Amino acid sequence: MQLQRMLGLVVISVGVGSLMFAGCTQQRNFEAEVQAPTTTAQPQERQADVPYVPTPEKVVDRMLKLANVSSNDVLYDLGSGDGRIAITAVQKYGAKRATGIEINPELVQQSRENAQKAGVADRVTFLQQDLFQTDLSEATVVTLYLLPSVNLQLQPKLLQELKPGTRIISHDFDMGKWKPERVERVQGTARQHTIYYWVVPKNPYFS
Template identity: 50%
Template sequence: MIRTCSARRPCMAGLLVLLAALLAACTTAGPAPAPAAPAYEPQRGQPGKDVVWVPTPDAVVTRMLDMAGVTAADLVVDLGSGDGKIAIAAARERGARARGLEYNPDLVVLSRQRAQQAGVAARVEFLQADIFKSDFSDASVVTMYLLPGLNLRLRETLLRMKPGTRVVSHSFDMGTWEADERAYLGNAAVFMWTVPAHVAGLWAVHAPRLPGAPLTLRLEQHFQVLAGEADFGPLSAFLMRPRLDGARIAFTLRDTGGALLQFDALAAGDRIAGTVQRAGGRAVPFEARRSGPPGAIGGAQPTAHELRLMGEPI
């Protein structure tokens, strides 16, 4: 007897085929895919915690990195990093390590994606953080595009960073802390400061190989602008061509015999060490040690106008 398959009574082979197809459908297709979430697109001028998001133009980013002299040896921290473009450029174009601190979590996720796409994710990190509650003292370069009042609120923190740290700001200055370098690119201003060593105060000088060297130095500084005098017993001579560039301190003095002494040294904490050269002579080592409490950095206290910009009570 020949058994036939009817539509109402499918035969065993047909059932098996159906079952197999069903099984395949279940294992390959699974549940219908959810529609892809639209990619996050930040909008220029969108609100941020303390300042809106507007990206720094590419040419200005390049100029900022140039002015800070960013190299592979640097750790660049961008305060309020937006879509991450400054940190990513520092890593991709200069080989630096970089960190972006950004309050908006969507911008943090976007920045991480862009760092991946740029192939620099291993050298760049983005943290969701408030710049006013973050420790970035390990940076060797700080970049920012904020607001005048926010720059001023950061000024004291920046001044406490390691001497030689470079700070670059797009658009806004730092009040009475004059920039070491400034540039204008179209409508954009760029400012660069080098954090000075704190040398204000009284120093005792030891230069055993230079008879007639001064005994004490009394140094004053207004941010990175250095002044002061040296005592050679009864003679007080004012520093000539004083220069403070990060940790490097240099100045000239005329000694009791009328000869010029050229000092060139590095300051670190309570010690200044380097060389002193009498005109026509050889450079010999000298060292100075603090002999009193550190002096105040002139100008570090905000002026009434600056307090107003910072939104602080005057």
């Protein structure tokens, strides 16, 4: 009888211990589920491909003169920064319209304010857009101050969307195998700047 009582106590102890262990295990798993962060992938907003470096006014003037901007022109400035090229094209060179494409919303707001101050907000538009997603087909002049790699990525889009005869002017950076029709250098305060000029051909092909 004594032996049976002792065996019974051992069985009861093991059973209680197993329940306690199971309970602790379930508790830990539950806590892990509660504490584990729930992550949902959020679409990331595209960041600028090019850092903002304003083009000196002296270079802006030379770019627009080289493009022979007139009242017949619709200018698109890709990566328009504070808006100075688009604003100057309308204010000083009489462009019919100008559109600045800029991905940074703060710079877009600043550009719109600058256009208001210059009195040309009715003819100058600034859009917060990815320049690779922008329809360029109405442009007769396109200005750029990007990077060599971005210029090369952009080249097929320019040749596909722009009409033959459209002028393209780039500050400082060329387009690889697409040789410019003219190259000019402008001495700035701190360094020399280079301006490249192309005209979109009727049958563009570059091997």
